[in-house]
Amino acid sequence: MKELKIYARAGQGAITSAAILGQALFLEGKYAYGFPNFGAARMGAPMNAFLRFDDKPVRSRSQIYHPDYILIIDPSLIKSLDCFAGFKEGGTAIINVKQGSEIPTLNKQKVITISAEEIALQTIGKPFANTPLLGAFARVSGEVRLESLLQAITMHFSGKRKEALDKNLEAVRKGYEAV
Amino acid sequence: MNLFDSKFSTACPGCGQEIAASIVVNTAGENVIITNATGCLEVFSSKFPDSAWKVPWIHSLFENAAAVASGVEAALKHLGKLENIRVIAQAGDGGTADIGLQALSGMLERGHDILFCCYDNEAYENTGIQRSGLTPLDANTTTSPPGKKSTGNIRPKKTMLEICAAHKIPYVASASVGFIPDLKEKIKKALTIRGPKYLQIHCPCPLGWGYAPELTLKVGKLAVETGLYPLIEFEYDKLTSVMKIPEPKPVEEYLKLQKRFKHLLNNKQELQKIEQIAKTNIKNFGLT
Amino acid sequence: MKRFLEGSRAVAEAIKLCKPGVISAYPITPQTHIVQNLAQFVADGELNSQFVNVESEHSAASVVLGAIATGVRAFTATSSQGLLLMGEVIYNIAGMRLPLVLTCANRAVSAPINIWNDHQDSLAMRDTGWIQFYAENNQEALDLHIQAYKLAENKEIMLPVMVCIDGYILTHGHEPVDIPEQEKVDQFLPPYSTSYKLDPSHPITMGYLADPTCYMETRVDIQNALDRALKLIPQIAKDFKHTFGRDTGGLVETYRLEDAQYALIAQGSLAGTIKQVVDDLREKGKKVGALRVITYRPFPKEAIYQALKDVPNIGVVEKAISLGAYGPLFTEIKGIFQNRPENPKINGFVAGLGGRDISQETIIEVFTKLEGAQKDLEFIDIKKELLNGFIRF
Numbered sequence: 001m002k003e004l005k006i007y008a009r010a011g012q013g014a015i016t017s018a019a020i021l022g023q024a025l026f027l028e029g030k031y032a033y034g035f036p037n038f039g040a041a042r043m044g045a046p047m048n049a050f051l052r053f054d055d056k057p058v059r060s061r062s063q064i065y066h067p068d069y070i071l072i073i074d075p076s077l078i079k080s081l082d083c084f085a086g087f088k089e090g091g092t093a094i095i096n097v098k099q100g101s102e103i104p105t106l107n108k109q110k111v112i113t114i115s116a117e118e119i120a121l122q123t124i125g126k127p128f129a130n131t132p133l134l135g136a137f138a139r140v141s142g143e144v145r146l147e148s149l150l151q152a153i154t155m156h157f158s159g160k161r162k163e164a165l166d167k168n169l170e171a172v173r174k175g176y177e178a179v
Numbered sequence: 180m181n182l183f184d185s186k187f188s189t190a191c192p193g194c195g196q197e198i199a200a201s202i203v204v205n206t207a208g209e210n211v212i213i214t215n216a217t218g219c220l221e222v223f224s225s226k227f228p229d230s231a232w233k234v235p236w237i238h239s240l241f242e243n244a245a246a247v248a249s250g251v252e253a254a255l256k257h258l259g260k261l262e263n264i265r266v267i268a269q270a271g272d273g274g275t276a277d278i279g280l281q282a283l284s285g286m287l288e289r290g291h292d293i294l295f296c297c298y299d300n301e302a303y304e305n306t307g308i309q310r311s312g313l314t315p316l317d318a319n320t321t322t323s324p325p326g327k328k329s330t331g332n333i334r335p336k337k338t339m340l341e342i343c344a345a346h347k348i349p350y351v352a353s354a355s356v357g358f359i360p361d362l363k364e365k366i367k368k369a370l371t372i373r374g375p376k377y378l379q380i381h382c383p384c385p386l387g388w389g390y391a392p393e394l395t396l397k398v399g400k401l402a403v404e405t406g407l408y409p410l411i412e413f414e415y416d417k418l419t420s421v422m423k424i425p426e427p428k429p430v431e432e433y434l435k436l437q438k439r440f441k442h443l444l445n446n447k448q449e450l451q452k453i454e455q456i457a458k459t460n461i462k463n464f465g466l467t
Numbered sequence: 468m469k470r471f472l473e474g475s476r477a478v479a480e481a482i483k484l485c486k487p488g489v490i491s492a493y494p495i496t497p498q499t500h501i502v503q504n505l506a507q508f509v510a511d512g513e514l515n516s517q518f519v520n521v522e523s524e525h526s527a528a529s530v531v532l533g534a535i536a537t538g539v540r541a542f543t544a545t546s547s548q549g550l551l552l553m554g555e556v557i558y559n560i561a562g563m564r565l566p567l568v569l570t571c572a573n574r575a576v577s578a579p580i581n582i583w584n585d586h587q588d589s590l591a592m593r594d595t596g597w598i599q600f601y602a603e604n605n606q607e608a609l610d611l612h613i614q615a616y617k618l619a620e621n622k623e624i625m626l627p628v629m630v631c632i633d634g635y636i637l638t639h640g641h642e643p644v645d646i647p648e649q650e651k652v653d654q655f656l657p658p659y660s661t662s663y664k665l666d667p668s669h670p671i672t673m674g675y676l677a678d679p680t681c682y683m684e685t686r687v688d689i690q691n692a693l694d695r696a697l698k699l700i701p702q703i704a705k706d707f708k709h710t711f712g713r714d715t716g717g718l719v720e721t722y723r724l725e726d727a728q729y730a731l732i733a734q735g736s737l738a739g740t741i742k743q744v745v746d747d748l749r750e751k752g753k754k755v756g757a758l759r760v761i762t763y764r765p766f767p768k769e770a771i772y773q774a775l776k777d778v779p780n781i782g783v784v785e786k787a788i789s790l791g792a793y794g795p796l797f798t799e800i801k802g803i804f805q806n807r808p809e810n811p812k813i814n815g816f817v818a819g820l821g822g823r824d825i826s827q828e829t830i831i832e833v834f835t836k837l838e839g840a841q842k843d844l845e846f847i848d849i850k851k852e853l854l855n856g857f858i859r860f
Contacts, residue, residue: 023471023641032642059742065826214533226675227677235665236671239533246521246526246529246530250531250533251536253489255537282529284522285526
């Protein structure tokens, strides 16, 4: 079983990211349980989303304390929160960085940075850093195929404008290529 | 067929509410479903295994007659049967103006095709004559007794007609068992109108008000004729019709018949206040 | 069709498949996503239902009461304070023998106000005559609603069913869910049909006044119906498996109890975490197991007894407390072993109130406590520093 923890602010798409990633893994025949760190509905408040995935059904309902993967959508949280508490040895963190972002150095885990917000602005036209981060996760972790991710995004945007879908697909691809 | 079989009713002799409820159901006819709030009417008409009701009738709780009726109406709409079946919700004054007000407001606001009948006997008679929001000023009830420091109920009646009319519903009216032809006309009229309707019927209560059972119709008539219980109609928040009382009778004629006002008869100051209520009604609604 | 869905969406899909003619609800977190989804289905014409937006939960329950009394299948959902506000109508619906299905998205009760998960809300309704199911995961949340209508509307039962799903953990958690085909649901669950309804062509009186000469029998009759439900629930689960090919529902679920020396009992999603820990401990050679109470009302005493009679050390972990006494489930589990030859040690644990996370480490610790002294009530993961002095919120 692998566990992923996403750091973001409410409104930055953490729950959607966990759901899309879970959908992509599910398309590959894996089991997943994606859930928010419940509550804090106020836009802008720091929050987490989690994803637990495995080849067999996922049953544990507790929060994630020892993630294999950490995605940080909002880098400003690194200063105020201990984002790497409980981080598993050998784990991988993927961090959206902007100019001037402080990049932490970890001894026992890998840190990958990506200008996800910049990619999002170029592709989607909005600062949805979570979308390119998903592409980066697919590339870096090897846990999920890019095609599955694109399919999950397509499902998520079903019924919405094709233009919006295409932009998001592009954002995921660009994120994948950027790392 | 009488749709309210009084053989299975245990109402007090002279009960104004029984008269009114019987008129409502018989005027509405067979194709009706009635939801009934807890109260006198429910208790005296549905003691297992006897029921006075020859139409489909349901009692659930005290405050939810309007909400249960909303569910009945929604179900009929779903079944495509709302064209042919009328839904009536009915409650006493407490079940309407106090504990039932929220559910009633919701029903009116949502636009359900329901006639809500309030049988206004001006107190919680079923539980032993306690004061309600529709108890008139100075009335003696078991929870608004007169005493050294009190002249009875401290507030005038809640303005339920205006409250309902303010929901801008198609029809709001008051009626009285003292004027049965008028009551029947209003029930008929209400049931021809689609959407939410509110009909408040003044129902004298011999037990609670303290008068002889045979005086029910007379007491009801006098309440109207003095201007204390104006019979009026609103359509979409506009006053459209009133029953004229060209020569209003003195309020004492109404009050002196009832024990609940007995303590007032030598109290000029309070009598003046009640007189003023009648005058205000006469002026505001153009009753003369 | 398998999809990766939020629990609320899974429940809404189940309700859509069951085709209620009237839906009424009032917003409360964490229940809202369920009825939002249903409102959208109705708006999109995917569900032919009257969606009645009401001014309170009391009216929501009353509207669906009126709808079923008119012979139309109905649905509502709520949580916490909403369920408590419905409380009066909850009793009324069971007393009138109306087969409503209600989702309780389980949430703590106020004060202090707290929107997170525990079971205090639905357990407050345990004595109302309602059948209560507790779902472990989103698939079961979906499946149990379909079974709930089948059970509630059975002529031998005619009682309402509350399907309890953990707020946030399931309502806002995403999982793979298999959505059954409409044809199969139609085959499993025929349209609601009853002669006990408000219909001018056959007028009946509902909601009589029952005096001391007949009230008590109404309660005996509900008790008897609930006894029949104990037999019917496993049968419906079996039929469900036959139609949909899935093991869901029933009275209890046993997990690795054969030869177990230590067992934990739980309800709802917590059982998933416990099963995971059971597997982990079994790998280390510990003889542990679990029992999940799916049907809490009627209380499946015989099924629980049969499942646990050979286990010497039992712990009940529950997200509720009968303040001033014990955990409600603990008390009832103790009762099962009265006058029985077995005399297991039974420990009571209360955990996860107001959404406090119950981690796998916590469950391991609870299993360890089963090796220690018997305690009727032990609060788990308590912050002692908050208990200095008198807490006022």
